[in-house]
Amino acid sequence: MNKIAVVGAGISGLSMANYLEKHKIDYHLYERRKKEDLAGHGFLIPQEGIEYLSHIIDPVLLFKHGNFLKKYIQYSHTGKVIAEKKLDQVFAISRLSLIHLLTQNIPDNKITYGETVSLCDKEKGRLIKSDGTYLDTPMAVISDGSRSRIRREVFKEQKMRLVRECEVVNIITDREITSRIDDDFIKFHHEDGGLTFGVLKLSVDTILWYAQFDIEKYRINECSGNQLKQYMLEVFENWDPLVSAILQSSSYQNIHLWSVYELEKLNPFFTDRMVFIGDAAHPLIPFTSQGVTSALKDAFVLTKYLVQESCLTTAFTKYEAERKAEIETHINNGRALLNQFLLPLTQYSKNILPISYK
Template sequence: MKTISIIGGGIAGLTVANILHKEDMKFALYERSSLQSNKGHGFIIPSEGLEILKTYVNSTDLLNDGNILNEYISFDYKGNFIDKKQLQNDFIISRKALVDLLEKNIPREFIYHDKSVSYIQKSTDGILEVFFSDDTSIVPTSIVIAADGSKSKIRTTLISDKLLRETGVHEIVNIFENSELATILGNQFLKFHHTDGGLSIGLLKVSATEVLCYAQFDINRYPLKEDSTIEINNFMQTNFKDWAYPVSLFLEKTNFENAHYWRVNELDILDDYFSENTVFVGDTAHSLLPFTSQGVTSAIKDAQVLIDSLKRNPSDYKKAFKEYSTVRKEEIAIHFKNGRLLRDNFLLPLEEQKNNIIPISFK
């Protein structure tokens, strides 16, 4: 059996590796980072994605490392109630915790860290050789699964006419330790909105001691030019200092040392999620807006649909790629549309926004 090459060890690449390992299919995974950072990252995973994850990782460990969300409640920035919606066992977990769970299932000899792609040699048949910045390279003996993110060097080498564009709404995401705020939040997803629109903050409990905060802002009205801890702290204190409790408690209890400034990008819609001997999964194939809360679940479903297609077509990877691409593009199109609708709604003054919207995209 030939070895499948996976480029990228984020959620998409690691999920692919978990499924391949479970199916006893040979693979090697190449990840650019030496260590996984917990800086700023956390994921909301709708119940559909959670159920898929439970089939590949220990469900007890998974649930212990994250938190079930049962209720979404929105307020204006003064704390006036706007709306309440029941959630269907949606889930939140830190990136580090999920990566650790996914890596735990994969034998060490199948994962290669410090493998940042520097150059790709290609032909009309696809990728011939992948060169890494540590002066090593691989010659794929089977298909290549590109999971190296929205700024993928693999994709941009193979498909050069599709662009990644910065959107007008950015995010600051922060995970920090505070058991007091975690207890207050419980299983609720709280979100506060400025009455003028274009500025909001969400608070969620990640674990017994961890809290995730994300601030979304219109960069034209609320510009942030530097991503240093000092500048992020100044930005948050300036724009959210008069907001209602528990936002005020959050500002008091964190120093933003783990905050991540996410310059949100949109990728042009690809004609297909593959090119010759290479197939794209996760953000490499489709960079969804964060308003959908579907980035992780979409990556997980990409992995599942792709491997199922390969199993059905073991001697015809091009047929498998086409089948996978057709199925996933149809669902992703829904999330693209929903993401733009959610973003446009967010930019409106609060009195013009639709109140019955949950910041999670569903089919």
């Protein structure tokens, strides 16, 4: 097979490159950001995701860069335990570490950073680089993320909508707080619903914390780290002392505010020579914690059919058929988790699993 173009080197594009590398299929990755530009958050990855990661990353190395969480504990905002659940092989890792690990097997000459690829206006279906030259490859894997520009240009009728939730995410280094939370995944819920604070350990001295807001009750705009700190301290003022301690001791330099979008309806996952994977094919809301696992599975399944089938359309059709039903389950689970988040605590269901399972 001739060289494949992979557009976007996030989790899905890098996973695809790793699988192609493993099968000795030639490819080139194009990534908009600069190599060293790696802002971002962290991921919870269920056991299935770890299994797919272990196909392409040495598990010993992977486990050195993150942490297995043992127990999920749900608290009210004032610190009353509501429920507990043992977690089975849920792994926490920063985006930065996972991107580094996924990049290590990619030769430098197979990835171009600082390159934004788009769909050519004049010649339908052709991809174009920022210098105006065409990207003429027999097929392109589109992995340019949840707000994929290429998907928007290909499926002009698609509708994206803002999800009724946004997240503030921060990663901090603090050995004292890290030892206090142990290997638990802790989440505090406001009794009236629509506001949570979660915290989990990434390593012996690093934690990830995040706050989820109902955007109809809490209006947060892009602002400086200091302004966000002030806002967080006000909103979480009377919460459990652990929340205040974390918010007080945090640096707000790399804090991130995420608005969350979803597709009203999934598009086809492919056209004649382009195939979409990861968030570019199917944005999943953070409540599912299935974005990374789904990206890995997309890359695995697509590579499997590219190896098996000589006809691209057959490979793409089989890929879509194998992946779409599972993605729809996660979309529905994500909506159920979102609806529960918006409810007062008294109306929460007994099933407290913090992520979506098939």
